[in-house]
Amino acid sequence: MPLIQEHSIKLNAELPQIISTGMEVFYNPVMTSNRNISVLLLKCLKKEQMNIADPLAGSGVRSLRFLKELNRGKIKHLYVNDFKENFISTFNENLKLNKLKLDKNKLSLFQKDANLFFQEQIGFDYIELDPFGSPNPFLASAVARISRGGIITVTATDTAALTGTYPKVTQRKYWAVPLKNYLMHEIGLRILIRKVQLQGVQFDKALIPILAYHKDHYFRVYFRNEKGKEKCDELIKQHQYFLYCNRCLNYKCLAYNKEKCICGADFIFAGPLWVGKLQEEELLEKMLENNPFPEEQKFLELLLGESKIPQVGFYDLHEIARKLKVNPPKIEIALKKLRAVRTHFSTTGVKSGKKGFNLRILFD
Numbered sequence: 001m002p003l004i005q006e007h008s009i010k011l012n013a014e015l016p017q018i019i020s021t022g023m024e025v026f027y028n029p030v031m032t033s034n035r036n037i038s039v040l041l042l043k044c045l046k047k048e049q050m051n052i053a054d055p056l057a058g059s060g061v062r063s064l065r066f067l068k069e070l071n072r073g074k075i076k077h078l079y080v081n082d083f084k085e086n087f088i089s090t091f092n093e094n095l096k097l098n099k100l101k102l103d104k105n106k107l108s109l110f111q112k113d114a115n116l117f118f119q120e121q122i123g124f125d126y127i128e129l130d131p132f133g134s135p136n137p138f139l140a141s142a143v144a145r146i147s148r149g150g151i152i153t154v155t156a157t158d159t160a161a162l163t164g165t166y167p168k169v170t171q172r173k174y175w176a177v178p179l180k181n182y183l184m185h186e187i188g189l190r191i192l193i194r195k196v197q198l199q200g201v202q203f204d205k206a207l208i209p210i211l212a213y214h215k216d217h218y219f220r221v222y223f224r225n226e227k228g229k230e231k232c233d234e235l236i237k238q239h240q241y242f243l244y245c246n247r248c249l250n251y252k253c254l255a256y257n258k259e260k261c262i263c264g265a266d267f268i269f270a271g272p273l274w275v276g277k278l279q280e281e282e283l284l285e286k287m288l289e290n291n292p293f294p295e296e297q298k299f300l301e302l303l304l305g306e307s308k309i310p311q312v313g314f315y316d317l318h319e320i321a322r323k324l325k326v327n328p329p330k331i332e333i334a335l336k337k338l339r340a341v342r343t344h345f346s347t348t349g350v351k352s353g354k355k356g357f358n359l360r361i362l363f364d
Contacts, residue, residue: 012090039070060080060094078107124150127150151222161178175195189212201235204227211279214345240273244270245267284307309340
């Protein structure tokens with residue numbers, strides 16, 4: 001089997017032509033960025049001596065990188081699990097390949113169903129929930145095991161469900177109505193956040209997003225667990241509906257899902273969904289200051305700029321131009337006139353705190 005190099009780690013695995021759970025060693029090269037950001041975020045957290053869980057480890061490359069790239073003292077104990085038949089032997093081979101020791105006081109390996117793995121543990125400071133497809137089968141058991149002040153990360157690759165391609169699937173799996181237009185990735189991300197938060201509030205755990213984004217074929221959210229009934233009550237107040245007008249492109253967030261737009265048309269709606277912040281500005285600034293991955297720099301800068309306008313929704317310049325039957329304005333002009341920032345959800349989108357104005361201002 002050929003060697004794969006991902007930053008500091010060598011791996012005995014083949015680069016797949018088609019990604020599937022049936023691979024002998026599950027390695028997804030598209031998720032390298034996902035793993036880069038998780039390494040960087042852990043480096044920037046103030047917490048030390050963390051109990052870390054990687055319950056769906058696949059090839060184990062993420063855990064290997066944690067062992068190799070995180071500062072000494074960051075990991076108290078690393079729990080690595082995957083249900084693949086040859087997982088433990090393969091992981092041990094890759095430990096040797098990377099000159100890492102199997103220190104049983106610091107590293108434990110398991111070959112179990114992820115939910116059974118969680119049931120047999122006490123609690124973790126950091127949980128890496130990175131499944132192939134929907135995170136739904138593992139959410140309840142993972143959330144139950146996140147400690148007070150701990151970080152739980154959730155990846156969802158079933159983007160078709162979250163972005164409205166299959167609206168019945170969205171309602172069944174994520175308990176919300178999606179929106180199939182240029183806003184679908186932001187709406188999908190916010191629907192996912194609410195679904196995870198609902199798993200937390202039943203344990204009096206308020207799961208607050210500190211970093212959330214859409215990239216490539218997946219959604220990714222880092223939550224901080226803040227314990228308390230009052231915090232859960234405040235969190236639930238930020239579960240609202242997103243109302244959108246197809247006639248004039250106006251939008252707003254409300255606690256109910258039916259209203260007429262100021263133009264006279266009926267709003268359509270998506271949700272319920274999370275209407276709070278997606279990023280923690282201070283954390284992003286620290287990540288940018290300490291970023292060892294040049295390939296992530298522009299993306300992190302985009303997220304930081306976006307965090308300064310924590311507005312739900314954005315305007316797409318091509319959609320505005322199509323509606324007004326004119327050529328789209330240059331994005332630099334739109335940013336200035338709308339006092340806006342770019343958004344990572346769309347290369348032609350701008351996020352602005354200004355609302356309820358005539359979009360023709362962009363063409364004056």
